[in-house]
Amino acid sequence: MALTDAAVRNAKPNGDKAYKLSDEKGLYLIVTANGGKWWRLDYRHDGKRKTLSLGTYPETTLKEAREKRDEARKAVSQGIDPSRQRRVSKLKERIARENSFENIAKEWAGRQANRWTPDHHDRVVTSLAADIFPELGEFPVNEITAQDLLKALRKIEARGAHETAGRVLQRCGAVFKYAIVTGRCTYNPAADLRGSLTPVKVTHRAALKASEMPEFLDRLANYDGHVQTRLAIQLLMLTFVRPGELRGAAWQEFDFDLSEWRIPAERMKMRDEHIVPLSRQAVDVLHQLHVINGAYPLVFPGANKPHQPMSENTVLFALYRMGYHGRATGHGFRATASTILNELGYNHDAIERQLAHAPRDKIRAAYNRAQYLPERRKLMQDWADIIDGFKNGAKVIPIRRNG
Incomplete structure (x- = not known):
C-alpha cells in the first residue's frame, strides 16, 4: 500500500530500532530510533541489488522522493547505475568548483612571483576581485563564453573606466591562456573580444620639457x-x-x-x-x-x-x-x-x-x-x-x- 503524506508526517520512533515504511516501486522510508526519516530506493543493476539514498524528510517531501525514484528507475532502464551517476555528478561539481575562474586566476597570478613585484601582484588580483570575480568568479573556466566576459567588461565601461576595462580584458586573456596550457579549458573567449571595447585615447604622463x-x-x-x-x-x-x-x-x-x-x-x-x-x-x-x-x-x-x-x-x-x-x-x-x-x-x-x-x-x-x-x-x-x-x-x- 502506498504511503500518504499524513503517514510519513506522523511516523514516530519505535523503541531502539529503526523500521521501514514501504511506498511503491522500491521506495521506502526509514524511521530511526531518534526520529530521523530517510528516503531509500532499492533497485537492481547488472544483477546486483543496490540501495540509493534520496534525501531526508521533511527536506524531501513524499512527492519529491517519488520524482527522484522515477528518475533513478529511468536511468536503470537505460542501463545506467544511478549511484555511479551521482558519484560522477558530484565529481564533476567538485572539479568545476576547483576550476572556477577565480581559482584559476589566483593560481595564475601566484605563478608570476618570479616576474612581478608584490605590489603589481596585489594590483592585478585586486582588479580581478573587484571587477570580474563577482560576475564570473564561480563559473567553471571552460564554460565562460565571450558574451559572458563582454557583459562583465561592459559594466566596467559603464562607469567610464575604459582603460581599466582594457587592462582587465588583457588579464582575463592571460588567465584563459594559462587554463588552456594546464588542461582546464580549450577556448580563450578574451581573444574574440579584440576591438569590442571602447578605444582609449592614450595620454602620456605629464612631463617637463x-x-x-x-x-x-x-x-x-x-x-x-x-x-x-x-x-x-x-x-x-x-x-x-x-x-x-x-x-x-x-x-x-x-x-x-x-x-x-x-x-x-x-x-x-x-x-x-x-x-x-x-x-x-x-x-x-x-x-x-x-x-x-x-x-x-x-x-x-x-x-x-x-x-x-x-x-x-x-x-x-x-x-x-x-x-x-x-x-x-x-x-x-x-x-x-x-x-x-x-x-x-x-x-x-x-x-x-x-x-x-x-x-x-x-x-x-x-x-x-x-x-x-x-x-x-x-x-x-x-x-x-x-x-x-x-x-x-x-x-x-x-x-x-x-x-
Missing part, C-alpha cells in the same frame, strides 16, 4: 616643504628611476666607493637587477639624506612609520604644491630625461637600458643586463651636468640626424 626645466629647478630650490621631499625629487631627476623604485630604496643597496646603486630584482618591474651609476650630484644628495635618515634602513622612511617607505603620493603632492598639477609627475622625469638625452644624440640603447626597459628578446635581455655600463656612467654624469646647466640658463640644442 627642456624649456620648462630652468623655472622648475628654481621652484624646487625654493620649495618650502619637507627637505626629504625636495631631495627625493632631486634624486628622482638625477637617476630617472621609477617612483616606486625610489621610495623603496634601502641604504644597503648603495655602494659609494663604486658610485653605484643596485636595485634588487624583486623591486624592479621587470624582475631583473638594475644598476644605476651615480653622478657626483646624486652622491651629494644621498649624503644629505644620510644625515637625516641614516639611522633607518630606508633612504625615504615614512613620517609616522619609519620602517615603511614614504607615501606614494609624497612626490606628486609636492609637485602640485609647486604649481605643477597636470604638468609634471614623478614618473614624468623619465620621459624628460629620455627626450632630452635622445635629442642630444646619446646612444638610444644605452638610454633604454638605463631606463630599465627590457628588450622583448629574453636572450638579448640576459646579455644586456650590464651592457653599456661604461657608457651609462658617462651618460648619468652628463645628465646631472645638464641639469646644473639648466640652472644657469643653458638650452638643449637637438642634433639633427640624417635618415
